Amino acid sequence: MVKKAVIPAAGMGTRMLPLTKTQPKEMLPLGRKPCIQYIVEELASVGVEQVLFITGHKKRAIEDHFDKDNELSKMLSMSGQKDLLEELKYEDMDISFYYTRQSYPAGLGHAVRCAKDFVGNDPFIIALGDSIIHSKENKILLRRMLDQFEKDQESFVIATREVPLESVHRYGIVEPVAESKGGISQIKALVEKPSMQTAPSTQAVAARYIMPSRIFDAIDRTSPGKGGEIQLTDSIGLLLKEGGKGYAVSLSDREKRYDIGNFQSYYEAFLDFALEDERYGYQLKQYIIQKLGL
Ligand code: G1P
Numbered sequence: 589m590v591k592k593a594v595i596p597a598a599g600m601g602t603r604m605l606p607l608t609k610t611q612p613k614e615m616l617p618l619g620r621k622p623c624i625q626y627i628v629e630e631l632a633s634v635g636v637e638q639v640l641f642i643t644g645h646k647k648r649a650i651e652d653h654f655d656k657d658n659e660l661s662k663m664l665s666m667s668g669q670k671d672l673l674e675e676l677k678y679e680d681m682d683i684s685f686y687y688t689r690q691s692y693p694a695g696l697g698h699a700v701r702c703a704k705d706f707v708g709n710d711p712f713i714i715a716l717g718d719s720i721i722h723s724k725e726n727k728i729l730l731r732r733m734l735d736q737f738e739k740d741q742e743s744f745v746i747a748t749r750e751v752p753l754e755s756v757h758r759y760g761i762v763e764p765v766a767e768s769k770g771g772i773s774q775i776k777a778l779v780e781k782p783s784m785q786t787a788p789s790t791q792a793v794a795a796r797y798i799m800p801s802r803i804f805d806a807i808d809r810t811s812p813g814k815g816g817e818i819q820l821t822d823s824i825g826l827l828l829k830e831g832g833k834g835y836a837v838s839l840s841d842r843e844k845r846y847d848i849g850n851f852q853s854y855y856e857a858f859l860d861f862a863l864e865d866e867r868y869g870y871q872l873k874q875y876i877i878q879k880l881g882l
Pocket residue numbers: 696716719758759760761780781792793794795796819820821
């Protein structure tokens with residue numbers, strides 16, 4: 589039922605310099621694929637048909653990655669390299685791609701606002717371009733979020749996960765109405781990057797949202813918040829204040845969020861994905877065991 593998704597990918601990736609001086613952080617490799625490919629495959633797996641990327645300067649590589657490269661395919665097929673041709677299968681995903689630019693950085697709310705014309709009156713998914721949700725569940729997080737949304741199509745749904753109290757200042761934090769049931773709780777309020785003292789919980793917004801198109805009107809009425817930017821969290825807060833209903837669906841213990849926006853978490857992500865590589869994962873594990881003297 590939800591067929592459209594928006595991927596904000598305009599951030600400059602300054603925390604990953606010099607790696608990101610000329611390449612988008614969304615294109616950084618995790619195992620065999622760039623980060624953004626996992627996200628698009630996640631969206632395709634829940635039936636998304638149209639994806640809009642919100643990009644900015646130096647993000648052209650994302651467009652090239654999802655464009656079909658007929659020359660390359662022809663060359664590989666003529667030289668009989670079928671296994672490599674297989675690696676390009678993702679180009680045939682049943683998704684139409686659209687691109688627009690956020691010409692200056694003014695916050696996640698402002699970036700999402702660039703999707704207004706694309707979205708029209710439809711509900712849509714927001715998937716942050718620098719965050720992968722790795723799931724070993726039969727029903728992945730986004731599927732569970734969509735199931736919740738389909739129960740009440742006037743509502744909105746946000747992914748959340750538990751974070752240590754010392755880290756709440758880095759995330760949007762949810763104030764739940766009550767204890768969660770089966771990983772789902774109704775949301776009372778949201779606060780962007782609170783201090784440890786003021787955080788209403790340790791449930792952090794985790795890079796996936798399902799929103800009604802009403803969010804655009806809320807964004808237009810949102811004043812600059814944390815960091816002087818238009819925060820999506822504040823716009824969602826407005827929906828709640830005006831009687832909107834929202835639900836938090838939390839990651840299970842068989843799911844992990846990887847944020848590739850800083851080196852520590854990027855290294856962890858790269859290692860985990862490389863260890864899962866069908867061909868080289870086992871060898872890498874042996875190498876690590878030997879290196880660490882385990
Ligand atoms: C954004 C959101 C924040 C959310 C985070 C991770 O922050 O503003 O509410 O918790 O993504 O999904 P950023 O990482 O862009 O500073």
